[in-house]
Amino acid sequence: xxxxxxxxGKPAGPVLGIETSCDETGVAIFDPARVDPxxxxxxxxxxxxxxxxxxxxxxxxGGVVPELASRDHVRKLxxxxxxxxxxxxxxxxxxxxxxxxxxxxxxxxLLVGAAAARSLAWALxxxxxxxxxxxxxxxxxxxxxxxxxxxxxxxxxxxxHSMLIEVAAIGRYRLLGDTLDDAxxxxxxxxxxxxxxxxxxxxxxxxxxxxxxxxxxxxxxxMTDRPGLDFSFSGLKTQVLLAWQASDQSAQTQADIARAxxxxxxxxxxxxxxxxxxxxxxxxxxxxxxxxxxRRLRAQLAQAGEREGFRVAFPRLxxxxxxxxxxxxxxxxRLAAGQHETPSIFVQPRWDLESLPALA
Ligand code: KG4
Ligand code: ZN
Numbered sequence: 001x002x003x004x005x006x007x008x009g010k011p012a013g014p015v016l017g018i019e020t021s022c023d024e025t026g027v028a029i030f031d032p033a034r035v036d037p038x039x040x041x042x043x044x045x046x047x048x049x050x051x052x053x054x055x056x057x058x059x060x061x062g063g064v065v066p067e068l069a070s071r072d073h074v075r076k077l078x079x080x081x082x083x084x085x086x087x088x089x090x091x092x093x094x095x096x097x098x099x100x101x102x103x104x105x106x107x108x109x110l111l112v113g114a115a116a117a118r119s120l121a122w123a124l125x126x127x128x129x130x131x132x133x134x135x136x137x138x139x140x141x142x143x144x145x146x147x148x149x150x151x152x153x154x155x156x157x158x159x160x161h162s163m164l165i166e167v168a169a170i171g172r173y174r175l176l177g178d179t180l181d182d183a184x185x186x187x188x189x190x191x192x193x194x195x196x197x198x199x200x201x202x203x204x205x206x207x208x209x210x211x212x213x214x215x216x217x218x219x220x221x222x223m224t225d226r227p228g229l230d231f232s233f234s235g236l237k238t239q240v241l242l243a244w245q246a247s248d249q250s251a252q253t254q255a256d257i258a259r260a261x262x263x264x265x266x267x268x269x270x271x272x273x274x275x276x277x278x279x280x281x282x283x284x285x286x287x288x289x290x291x292x293x294x295r296r297l298r299a300q301l302a303q304a305g306e307r308e309g310f311r312v313a314f315p316r317l318x319x320x321x322x323x324x325x326x327x328x329x330x331x332x333x334r335l336a337a338g339q340h341e342t343p344s345i346f347v348q349p350r351w352d353l354e355s356l357p358a359l360a
Contacts, residue, residue: 011127011335013096014047014088016081016120017328020073020113021105021133022159023054023064026324027077027084029095030332040147042329048087049325051318052076055200062199063189070108077116084324095126097340099331102130103348104160110347118345127340129331134161134353136326137288139170139333140315143325148313153282155273157297158289159185159202162231162269163353164276167286170333171358176276177229184265184291187233191240191261195254205258206294212259213252217243219264224271229279231272236264266296270304277310284311292320333359 011032019026028049035045054072058064085091100117103110114130121128138154141147153176154165162184164177182190185202192201197208219239222232240261247253273285287301292314305312319325334340337359 011097011332013094013126014090015097015099015328015332015335016084016095016117017131017324017326017331018077018081018098018100018113018117019133019136019322019324019327020077020109021101021103022109022322023058023069024322025052025054025073025076025080026050026322026327027080028324028328029084029088029090030325030328032332032336040142040149041145042147043143043145045332046143046325046328047090048084049323049328050080050084050087051323052080059199062193064106066106066108069106070112073109073112077112081116092120092124095124097121097126097331097335098124098128099131099327099335100128101133101136101327102346103351104133105347105349107347107349110349111345114345114347127335129334129340130347131327131330131334132351132353132356134158134163135173135356136330138165138167138173138286139330140288140319140323140326141286141313143319143329144313144315148284148286148311151280151282152284152286152313153273153276153280154286154288155269155292156289157184157269157287157291159183159189161289162233164229164272165353166276166280166282169358169360171337171356173353173356175354176279177231177272179231179233181232181234182237184231184233184269185289187237187265188291190237194237194241195244195257202290203293206262206296208255209258209262209296211252211255213256214259216256217260219243219260221264221268221271224268229272229276231268233265236261262294262296266294266300269297270300273301274304274308283309284313286313288315288320290321293317
């Protein structure tokens with residue numbers, strides 16, 4: 001059986017974006033017809049977006065429980081699709097394409113989004129496209145006014161990844177540096193947990209760090225004393241554990257340690273970003289992923305950019321963490337380039353970003 005697609009490739013109308021790779025159900029509608037590429041105003045194409053976070057459900061277990069995540073996506077996805085369509089004043093008949101996260105992520109969670117997206121696209125006779133979750137993050141800053149244009153360097157820092165990527169064009173990605181162990185967000189979460197903070201620890205630790213005193217503790221800046229763009233954050237977690245166990249474990253000490261930990265991660269990321277810019281000659285740095293919401297990181301990178309003459313572009317806070325808007329945008333760009341998928345439903349829990357095809 002072959003899929004009836006009215007116009008293969010190019011979306012003939014707004015694109016529905018679905019994100020279900022982990023613990024957030026995100027849905028958005030992006031209309032490429034509202035965008036003037038010459039004006040870098042992709043944000044105008046975003047007609048509506050909704051998000052349901054499962055955080056409270058997983059908090060009881062101290063982390064994401066994959067099977068519960070899948071089941072909750074099943075419960076929330078279709079109501080969110082309906083709500084998003086209503087907010088955009090559209091019906092399914094208006095859609096010109098469907099984009100969904102097909103990896104990397106939790107396989108059960110990915111399959112919920114993939115099955116819903118592919119079935120909807122099939123029923124509507126419109127093309128569907130599986131989007132790489134990290135490409136979604138990487139393109140999220142393009143939804144802001146005066147969006148950056150490639151070439152640029154992207155720092156992708158999420159719960160699962162810490163990567164520096166050279167972006168020659170949309171779809172042409174070269175991995176410059178990666179984490180050898182924990183991702184930056186994972187290091188935030190694990191460090192928070194070992195000091196007794198509730199899941200998800202990253203944002204809580206960052207908040208606590210604001211009450212910490214400068215210089216009370218100091219942790220190393222891993223792998224900055226040698227050339228290279230890779231990261232390693234798991235040793236930092238051990239340093240925190242030892243400092244915490246040897247301390248009085250008061251609220252002030254907890255905040256002091258949180259501050260020193262955040263400073264160590266942020267300074268390490270800033271050093272590596274500056275190195276990546278120097279190595280590639282790029283003048284623009286794009287930050288994306290959940291840790292991109294970190295205030296100290298945003299401030300320190302903005303300062304470094306002013307001092308050293310490079311531009312720093314961030315997505316708004318809600319588009320740093322997982323969301324449907326970035327998937328709708330990434331999918332819309334790929335559908336517009338004529339890319340779409342065969343009717344088979346597949347997901348890729350592990351997926352190499354560098355293997356993506358270029359747009360042109
Ligand atoms: O991109 P994201 O929502 O999900 C993944 O694709 O992993 O990133 C979530 C990660 C979590 O590890 C969370 O602790 C971290 O981003 N995060 C933060 C902050 N907000 C979220 N880490 C540090 N400071 C924050 N303000
Ligand atoms: Zn993510």
